[in-house]
Amino acid sequence: MSILAKKKTEFRDARDALAETIRSGGPFALSGNGTSRIGLCFGAELKAPTEGWDYDPSALTLTVAAGVPVAVIEQFLRDENQRLAFEPPRMQGLLDRDGASTIGGVVAGNLSGPRRVAVGACRDFCLGVEFVDGRGEVVKNGGRVMKNVTGLDLVKLMAGSNGTLGLITEVSLKTQPIPECVATLVIEGLTEVAAISAMSAALGTPFDVSGVAHLRGADDGEGAKTFIRLEGFENSVKARIAKLQSVLKSFGESDVEWHAEKNSAIWQGIRDVERFCHSADDVWRVSVKPSEAVALVEAVAPEDVIYDWGGNRLWLITKAGTDVRAKVTSGHATLVRASAETKQRLGVFAPQSQGVAKLSEGLRRKFDPDAKFNRGMMG
Amino acid sequence: MQMPVPNPAVLARKLELVARLRHVLPHDAVIDAPEEVKAYECDALTAYRCAPLVAVLPSSTEEVSEVMKICHNMGVPVVPRGAGTSLAGGALPTADAVILGVARLRETLEVNFPDRYIRVQTGMTNLNVTAEVEGEGFFYAPDPSSQLACAIAGNIAMNSGGAHCLKYGVTTNNLLGVTMVMADGEIVEIGGAEMDAAGLDLLGLICGSEGQLGVVTEATLRILPKPEGARPVLMGFDSNEVAGACVADIIRAGLMPVAIEFMDRPIIRATEDFAKAGYPDCEALLIIEVEGSEDEMADQLARIVEIAKRHDPVVIRESQSAEESTRIWLGRKSAFGAMGQRGDYICLDGTIPVGQLPAVLRRIGELSEEYGHMVGNVFHAGDGNMHPLILFNANEPGQLESAEALGAEILKLCVDVGGCLTGEHGVGVEKRDLMGHQFAPVDLDVQMGVKDVFDPKWILNPSKVFPLDVSASRRAAE
The missing domain is CATH 3.30.465.10 (Uridine Diphospho-n-acetylenolpyruvylglucosamine Reductase; domain 3)
Structure with missing residues (x-):
């Protein structure tokens, strides 16, 4: 069993220095390298430690300093034939940012890619967290084991808190073996209503679908495409693809993409919302029940839409200043890309019910009593 | 294990409390007769019992809300209760508490x-x-x-x-x-x-x-x-170390079984005597289950068996039928019952990094000798979630206490090797006083701060999870 424990001293020194900085100053802006920051906030940039590893491939667990780039982690895991199963997205293209996404930033945003529909979100792979709270205290929660119900689960709370509760300094994550084979079933020309039905049907089969998305046709005349991904041992993928084609035959002919690199390109494109990168219009991320997705899209009438997670997640590109939230009846919408003025006017994050807002505000005051972190970020 | 002294001011207002609860709930949803509230004196951690002041069984969210308003207003502790199957004493009442059961919320x-x-x-x-x-x-x-x-x-x-x-x-x-x-x-x-x-x-x-x-x-x-099918394979090994190494190799090979269960010799013997599942006489036994179509299961099991064979198994038994699958699971599923035949037991559920398995089992064996209690281990090996079962005789004075002391040693050991006190049963009262071993004071303070936000008066299950001395000032502020 190989356990790599590296640079713990460097990690502790960096963390303790951060705690001291937090105790004596503020306000601070916490956002990793800022590559996926979407909220408006101000303050002095504070960066998580970038050194420190503890990886146990046989236990499928990794503990790592929060400032380590995701790309570095993914390369490191790949050497052991493992990966981060939640497919952390890179938002640089969409948001026109430079720099390397850090794992702390991904966790703080609870950012997940297409595989989320099958295996869970980033937060579901977070086993433990260490953070510095607004009082400058170093707090640990969770651990580095897969099952842990000891005390309140602050790991989930910190994941998705967008730096409003504390500076995440270290995270422990569950890793996953890279499967032997990946294939994508491609159905062309479905209407959006039919695509939702096809995606729901696929997700309702026992064939372990690991990605389900639908893209509209492109300007160059290419038709709409529905993508359904399967992963696993080669024989198993072949057998499941055949069964899936049979289940979905009422939706028309389908092709299968077996080429590994082409599969990567398809799903990376969806993960990183590549389709909307070369435009300046507003981009919204919407969580909705798949059965209500098409009606919402029709109501908003966006310029383009990506249906991911079988229609549970929509990416919408709209004319600048459009208020998508006004059309959302259930679910919620996040304004990912827009001018500061539009973000200010419409708000980045979905407003919450009074009861939930009160609890959230209470938690922020507990964790960060002097409001040092990411002021204005989440309401 | 200590519980706080019941609040005399609450006890003195029982009649008023019952009257107010009856005002918002049907008559039979408020249980206050001493012989009837006794039914709620414990959960599945039966070593500790205390009848509540009152038990209520609301039938809607609105009724639950009315109950909470009354208790909040009167400063009465509320202990929520599911079906009472907690092994950690999560639903253990105090004498001044209202048990709020959800048994009638079944729609x-x-x-x-x-x-x-x-x-x-x-x-x-x-x-x-x-x-x-x-x-x-x-x-x-x-x-x-x-x-x-x-x-x-x-x-x-x-x-x-x-x-x-x-x-x-x-x-x-x-x-x-x-x-x-x-x-x-x-x-x-x-x-x-x-x-x-x-x-x-x-x-x-x-x-x-x-x-x-x-x-x-x-x-x-x-x-x-639902998966198309599920099928287990059973394997016996000469030592815990070898079985542990086999589990590690299976995980590293990229196989994703849905379950990997581990049983050690004391458990194998106890279950054989009790359930006669036909388990081999060996040191360690694994039950590994895969899911999928017939072909997929056969393919995955073949890969698993190939890895296992490198570890010189004493026996490998692949299920060929539903009946055989049931037999393979029979012993594992009767493990708790089998230990129950041998005496009273405490079931712990500390989790450890899977690589620590052999060392931890060895140390548990030593501690078992030292304390004079038999300990059997069943174990979710894929995720490191242990289930040591500590035998004792409840009728012999001092036995429960020494079994608990042994349990505490084992849980501290789990924490010391990089694991945690509880993987799935919860802290409740059972591991409450060990929380300081896993968490620094500041870690617990932040967790209690979260409770402050949700429950500023600390009326919800107030004497659980956090050690009483650590939560004393917050509970006193009620």
Whole structure:
């Protein structure tokens, strides 16, 4: 069993220095390298430690300093034939940012890619967290084991808190073996209503679908495409693809993409919302029940839409200043890309019910009593 | 194990409390006769018992809210109770507490197959959730051993897992939304049917909060398509080390079994005597289950067996039929019953990094000798979740105490090798006083700070999870 424990001293020194900085100053802006920051906030940039590893491939667990780039982690895991199963997205293209996404930033945003529909979100792979709270205290929660119900689960709370509760300094994550084979079933020309039905049907089969998305046709005349991904041992993928084609035959002919690199390109494109990168219009991320997705899209009438997670997640590109939230009846919408003025006017994050807002505000005051972190970020 | 002294001011107002509760609940939903409240004196941690002041069985979220308003107003502690199957004393009352049982909240509110979720009231049992959806080929994944009896409310409170969580995750990974009644009676909706609720992840915080933050009355749960088939293989090994190495190799090879169960010699013997499942006489036994079509299962099992053979197994028995599968699982499923035949037992559930397995089992063996209690180990080996069963004789004075002392040593050992006190049963009262071994004072202070936000008067299950001395000032502020 190989356990790599590296640079713990460097990690502790960096963390303790951060705690001291937090105790004596503020306000601070916490956002990793800022590559996926979407909220408006101000303050002095504070960066998580970038050194420190503890990886146990046989236990499928990794503990790592929060400032380590995701790309570095993914390369490191790949050497052991493992990966981060939640497919952390890179938002640089969409948001026109430079720099390397850090794992702390991904966790703080609870950012997940297409595989989320099958295996869970980033937060579901977070086993433990260490953070510095607004009082400058170093707090640990969770651990580095897969099952842990000891005390309140602050790991989930910190994941998705967008730096409003504390500076995440270290995270422990569950890793996953890279499967032997990946294939994508491609159905062309479905209407959006039919695509939702096809995606729901696929997700309702026992064939372990690991990605389900639908893209509209492109300007160059290419038709709409529905993508359904399967992963696993080669024989198993072949057998499941055949069964899936049979289940979905009422939706028309389908092709299968077996080429590994082409599969990567398809799903990376969806993960990183590549389709909307070369435009300046507003981009919204919407969580909705798949059965209500098409009606919402029709109501908003966006310029383009990506249906991911079988229609549970929509990416919408709209004319600048459009208020998508006004059309959302259930679910919620996040304004990912827009001018500061539009973000200010419409708000980045979905407003919450009074009861939930009160609890959230209470938690922020507990964790960060002097409001040092990411002021204005989440309401 | 200590509990706080009941608040005499609350005891003195019992009649008023009962009258106010009867004002908002049907007559038979308020239980106050001493011989009747005794039914709520303990959960499945039967070593500790204390009858509550009153027990209430509301039938709707609104009734729960009315109960909470009264208790909040009068400063009466409330202990929420699912089906009372907690092994950690999560639903153990105090003499001044109202037990709030969800047994009458059993409705299915919505089933949505295209969007793959079900919304239920939380008094529904775990297995009944699956029963509601299996006709359409779906199931609810978390499968605690008590799933026939345990309620979804308790599953959410304890973030319950089960043998198959290696693939499907635990409750928190399968929970989409809740309706929760706050300590002051306010009703809040958190999350919903869509994935990834907006804002801070309050759902993640509530799941596993052991009734500290609110009373969950309704839940939206993710449902999954049932696998085509499931099949176990049983393997025996000469030593715990070898079995542990085999598990590590299987995981590293990229195989993803849905369950990897480990049993050590004391458990193998006890279950053989009791259930006669035909297990081999060996040091360590693994049951590994895979899912999929016939071909897929055969393919996966072949790969697993090939890895196992490198570790010189004493026996490998692949199931060829449903009957054989049942026999392979029979011993594992009767393990607790088998140990129960040999005496009273305490069941712990500390989790360790899987690589530490052989060393921890060796040390448990030494401690078992030292304390003079037999310890058997069943174990979710894929995720490091141990289940040491410590035997004792409840009728012999001092035995419970020494078994508990041994249990505490074992749990501290789990923490010391990089694990935790509890993987799926919860802290309750059982591990409450060990929390200081896993957490620094500041870690506990931040967790208690979260409770302050949800329950400023500390009336919800106030003497659980946090050591009494650590929570004293907060509880006194009631």
